Amino acid sequence: MNWELLLHQVLAGLATGGIYACIALAVVMIYQAIDHLNFAQGEMAMFSTFIAWQLMDWGTPYWVAFVVTIAVSFIGGVAIERIVFKPIHDAPVLSHIVVFIALFSIINSLAGWIWDYTIKSFPTPFGSRSLLGSGLISAHDGGMITVSLGLLALLYLFFRHTRVGLAMRAAAANPESARLAGIRVGWMIALGWGMAAAIGAVAGMLIAPVVFLEPNMMLGILLYGFAAAVVGGLTSPGGAVVGGFSVGVIENVAGTFIPYFGRELKLTIALLLIVAVLLVKPSGLFGRAVVSRV
Amino acid sequence: MTATLLEANALCAFYGATQALFGLDLAVEAGGITTLLGANGAGKTTTLRALSGMVRATGEIRFDGRPIAGRPVEQIVRLGIAHVPQGRGTFVRQTVEENLQIGAMTRRNHSAIAADVERVYGYFPRLKERRRQQAGTLSGGEQQMLAVGRAMMLRPRLMLLDEPSFGLAPLIVQELFGILRNLNRDENVSMLLVEQNASLALDLADHAYLIETGRLVIKGPAHAIRNDETVRRSYLGY
Numbered sequence: 001m002n003w004e005l006l007l008h009q010v011l012a013g014l015a016t017g018g019i020y021a022c023i024a025l026a027v028v029m030i031y032q033a034i035d036h037l038n039f040a041q042g043e044m045a046m047f048s049t050f051i052a053w054q055l056m057d058w059g060t061p062y063w064v065a066f067v068v069t070i071a072v073s074f075i076g077g078v079a080i081e082r083i084v085f086k087p088i089h090d091a092p093v094l095s096h097i098v099v100f101i102a103l104f105s106i107i108n109s110l111a112g113w114i115w116d117y118t119i120k121s122f123p124t125p126f127g128s129r130s131l132l133g134s135g136l137i138s139a140h141d142g143g144m145i146t147v148s149l150g151l152l153a154l155l156y157l158f159f160r161h162t163r164v165g166l167a168m169r170a171a172a173a174n175p176e177s178a179r180l181a182g183i184r185v186g187w188m189i190a191l192g193w194g195m196a197a198a199i200g201a202v203a204g205m206l207i208a209p210v211v212f213l214e215p216n217m218m219l220g221i222l223l224y225g226f227a228a229a230v231v232g233g234l235t236s237p238g239g240a241v242v243g244g245f246s247v248g249v250i251e252n253v254a255g256t257f258i259p260y261f262g263r264e265l266k267l268t269i270a271l272l273l274i275v276a277v278l279l280v281k282p283s284g285l286f287g288r289a290v291v292s293r294v
Numbered sequence: 295m296t297a298t299l300l301e302a303n304a305l306c307a308f309y310g311a312t313q314a315l316f317g318l319d320l321a322v323e324a325g326g327i328t329t330l331l332g333a334n335g336a337g338k339t340t341t342l343r344a345l346s347g348m349v350r351a352t353g354e355i356r357f358d359g360r361p362i363a364g365r366p367v368e369q370i371v372r373l374g375i376a377h378v379p380q381g382r383g384t385f386v387r388q389t390v391e392e393n394l395q396i397g398a399m400t401r402r403n404h405s406a407i408a409a410d411v412e413r414v415y416g417y418f419p420r421l422k423e424r425r426r427q428q429a430g431t432l433s434g435g436e437q438q439m440l441a442v443g444r445a446m447m448l449r450p451r452l453m454l455l456d457e458p459s460f461g462l463a464p465l466i467v468q469e470l471f472g473i474l475r476n477l478n479r480d481e482n483v484s485m486l487l488v489e490q491n492a493s494l495a496l497d498l499a500d501h502a503y504l505i506e507t508g509r510l511v512i513k514g515p516a517h518a519i520r521n522d523e524t525v526r527r528s529y530l531g532y
Contacts, residue, residue: 163399170385170396177383180346181444182371182400 008136009252015141016210016224017248018148022203023225024232024240025152026196031234032172033192034085036096040103042222044080045200046215047107048073049208050115052201053122062125066205070198077197081190111215122208144206151202152241155195159237168192220267224251227270231277233287242286247273299324299452299484300345300375305353307337307344307508314340315508317353322452322501327478327485329499329516331492331529337508338488339380342454345486346370346377357452372400376450380457382441386430390421393429393440397447407447414443417473435466442470446477453477455487459494467491471498496520504529 023041030038038044048069055065084103088095126143130136159165170178171188179185204218211217228247232239247270255266277284300322307315315337322328330338344351347367355363362370371377385393394414398407415422418439424432429440438458445453458474459467475498477483489495496502499516504525512525519525 163395166388166392166395167399169388170399173385173387174383176348177379177385178396179348179367180371180377180379180383181396182368182448183396184368 004136005256006253009256010249011137012141013249013252014245015137015144015248016207016252017228017245018145019203019207019221019244020224020228020247021241021244022148022151022199023221024228024244025155025237026199026203027225027229028232028234028237028240029192029196029199031229032237033168033189034089034096036093036100037226037234038196039097039100039222040107041196041200041225042218043104043107043111044073044077044197045204045221046218047111048076048197048201049122049204049213049217050111052205053120053208053213054115056123062123066125069205070201073201074194074198078190078194080197081193085193086186086190108215115215117215120213122205122213124209140209147202147206151199155199155237164191220270223267223270224248227273230274230284233284235288236284236286239284239286243284297324298322299358300486301354301356302345303354305341305344305351305355307340307349307351309340309349313508314349315344315351318505318508318510320503320510322484322486324451324484325478325482326501327474327487327499328501328503329487329489329495330503330505331489331495332505332511333529334490335507336505338505339456340508341505342377342456342486342488346375346454348377371448374448374451375454376445376448376452377454378441378445378456378458380460382437383444384429384432384437384440386428388429389426390429390432390440391425393444394421394447397444400448410447410449414446417446417477418443435462435470438462438466438470439473442474442477446481446483450483452484452486455485457488457490459489459491467494474498493520 023045027038027041030036030041051072052065052069055068056062060068080103084099088099124140124143126139129139159169167178167183168188168191170181171183171185172192175185203221207221208217211221224247225244228243229240230243231246232241232243250273251266251269254269298321302318302320305315305318305320306313318341320341330341332338340349343349345355347365347370351363353363354361357373357375360373362373385396388396391411394411395407398410401407420436421439421443424436429437432440442458455474458470462470471494474485478485487495487499496516496519501513502516502519503513504511504519506529511529512519
């Protein structure tokens with residue numbers, strides 16, 4: 001066993017795991033609000049990343065582009081909910097799935113049409129040196145861990161300690177009762193979409209220097225994000241975060257140490273995880289099985 | 295002659311294509327307790343849901359003279375109508391105190407909200423003991439008290455209570471109804487009470503309506519209905 005290689009892979013896994021955690025959290029937030037998986041979550045993040053790239057291409061400094069992209073993504077997320085999903089709120093599951101797939105391919109094609117399909121490099125604000133000169137983890141990986149942890153902490157504080165956060169939790173937990181408390185449930189759902197889009201934007205901008213920018217960059221990432229959400233339990237935001245970091249580490253370590261997986265078969269691990277968790281513990285490690293007292 | 299706080303004329307309600315109310319006329323006096331009685335499926339819950347905009351309804355509804363029919367639920371609630379729904383509407387994963395905070399979500403004044411939380415705890419000391427507990431772990435009676443407490447947090451002028459006695463032990467019901475009486479008297483909250491337990495409701499209320507399959511059968515002062523033997527035998531079953 002090569003311990004230094006293992007440590008290296010674990011740290012790198014935590015770095016990408018942070019991204020999976022963000023995507024998983026975005027997926028869980030929308031799932032909690034409307035009971036459907038947002039298949040277009042990855043494409044939304046990809047589009048946001050292109051917006052950031054475009055802004056920087058026009059000469060905007062990195063952090064300005066970063067903040068503007070988050071704001072634009074938030075507004076875009078709210079708009080998608082208001083224009084596309086509010087009207088079909090009571091429609092059956094299949095209608096939602098069709099709309100998600102449509103959204104997926106519309107956003108994907110739109111990005112390809114505007115920015116074409118050639119692979120673009122995306123800058124990192126953290127530099128390419130190794131962090132603290134240790135050679136164990138790159139500065140960008142360190143930055144990814146820091147930013148994703150910071151984002152997750154902010155979200156935790158928002159949901160635990162603000163009135164809007166409580167209103168959003170109430171609206172997701174029991175929409176009818178929330179409405180009877182005067183909470184504008186429709187707007188809480190829209191707000192959730194906006195926040196999910198903004199979180200996705202951060203994830204996209206952080207992972208783009210690693211996977212390179214192109215319209216299909218988020219396909220694999222979304223799959224890992226789904227795996228993370230399923231592992232943690234779709235009803236548990238905290239579980240999604242733990243799931244994200246676990247999936248990142250498992251993916252990296254297994255890809256390095258299990259001979260047959262290698263780089264090429266790594267994505268299979270995400271699918272295996274999804275199947276395994278659904279077979280053994282369908283509600284996820286931290287999810288609640290739906291039990292109700294009548 | 296007291297003023298009318300809530301008035302419904304020719305109220306009809308629909309679930310999809312099915313009509314559940316057929317032209318009901320109803321009034322709740324300001325400061326009073328009105329009860330709506332009837333058998334299972336008579337349309338009691340539907341009436342409350344129609345009043346707070348939760349089902350499709352036609353007809354005229356006036357609250358404090360203002361027409362409110364057709365408005366969204368959130369808007370009607372914000373006018374000061376607190377609906378304590380059937381099944382209590384508990385936010386089971388939130389704490390007791392968070393449930394109360396949710397009830398005050400339409401208000402801005404933080405110190406007044408904090409004072410009202412204490413006021414609710416004054417009426418329901420048991421909730422104070424369990425303030426940090428997940429609301430889903432409360433007993434049925436405690437959850438019903440929490441539902442009333444959450445409604446109080448709105449500072450409502452009218453409470454719509456949907457079978458608050460449902461599934462509770464007789465002692466708990468007595469305690470709860472005593473508190474409702476105090477709320478009505480001390481906080482000047484008018485009430486429209488839907489009940490299966492007619493004798494209990496008629497003791498608390500000053501006016502009563504009796505409905506059957508979505509239509510009004512009889513209305514009048516609660517004591518008159520309680521003493522009307524025919525009505526009692528044929529509709530109230532005691």
